[in-house]
Amino acid sequence: METRLYLMAAMLIVGCGCIGFLIVRISNPFLKGLGWLAATFACGVLSTAILSLDGHIPRFFPEILGNFLSDVVAYMFLNAAILELTGSKRRITWFSIALAALWLPGMMVFTFAHNSHQLRVEFGSVVFGLQVLQSAIILVRSQEKGVRVPCLFTATVLFAFSAFNFLRAGLTAVQGLPQDLFAPSPLQIVSIVVYLTAPLGFAFGLFWMSTAKLRLSFEQLASTDPLLGIANRRYFRSACEKELARYQRSGEAFSLLVADIDHFKRINDQHGHMVGDAVLVAVAKNLQTHLRPFDLLGRWGGEEFVVLLPACPLPVALQVAKRLRSSIEEWSQPEITPSGTPIPITVSLGVATYLGVEPTLDDLFRRADKALYRAKSAGRNRVYTSDGPEGEQTANNALQSLYGYHGT
Structure with a gap:
């Protein structure tokens, strides 16, 4: 041919x-x-x-x-x-x-x-x-x-x-x-x-x-949340369910953080929703930079963020929460308004650790929400667990029996 x-x-x-x-x-x-x-x-x-x-x-x-x-x-x-x-x-x-x-x-x-x-x-x-x-x-x-x-x-x-x-x-x-x-x-x-x-x-x-x-x-x-580029509520909950299944196999505790931007409604009212969205984006970026590669940051709704900390007992989770709170407070205030005026931003955080005693994930989320409510009621810009500021006697007792941990 x-x-x-x-x-x-x-x-x-x-x-x-x-x-x-x-x-x-x-x-x-x-x-x-x-x-x-x-x-x-x-x-x-x-x-x-x-x-x-x-x-x-x-x-x-x-x-x-x-x-x-x-x-x-x-x-x-x-x-x-x-x-x-x-x-x-x-x-x-x-x-x-x-x-x-x-x-x-x-x-x-x-x-x-x-x-x-x-x-x-x-x-x-x-x-x-x-x-x-x-x-x-x-x-x-x-x-x-x-x-x-x-x-x-x-x-x-x-x-x-x-x-x-x-x-x-x-x-x-x-x-x-x-x-x-x-x-x-x-x-x-x-x-x-x-x-x-x-x-x-x-x-x-x-x-x-x-x-x-x-x-x-x-x-x-x-x-993914279309505005912030982080996990949305559906995906975050799915990740928590996978972490719960892993806990049932290994017995390794994991923790949940719930963070809320303080006085966010005031920011929207004073500067408009465009600036409010810019604040959300800036806070999400700041939080992400202070997490481990395998931690998961998500948006739960509005100005509320959630963080899944795999293989993380309560003492470590509290340290992470404190670090996140400090990073936002000490942050050089972002000039994101049209006039270039800095906006002071702080966050309140609630911490909860899954210890195998909650019947469902919803109970863990409720405990974290309760901690967040305590932090905001106490004056905001704080880290609380469901039983008090920066500590939880009930959880500490459970950790002591499970891990031999003695809280301070």
């Missing part, structure tokens, strides 16, 4: 892929990267069409323009798809620009000055391999939780494709190539098969990544 027929078959398959990804992208704008992937396939179709006309059109078009579209432009689009999927603000890298700037004069020299098909294949394969290798490295460096498997699959395909191009350059340097493009050697046939199947492989991988990221986005929308 002539190489021209291989090219026509490749053009048909790649063209169908291009149309498919374009339709999916148009019908679902939330699927990232597929527009660039469709552009990658479109370049492949155009390049294949130009290459199939070799011998019927001037040499510049199949040997320079056709290969430039497939070896450089198409994979710049592929790189743009990967950058979009990995959350980068860039869509093109300086490395890609440098490779394009290197490829074009190099191929012009090997085509018109040296007129060597072998040198074109060797040079083009090396530059092309570097371009694909760059995309694979970007994927490996920016793996995101929840997208790791499709990310690794796509990177593996790209690494293998890059390695084949370097191997092709080496074999061509050793064995040589026939000058006639349409007298295919075994290496040319294998190259056409690889160049056809590899794009299908990484296209599948990128589509997999795109759908995985879409799923993660929906999960995040369902579990």
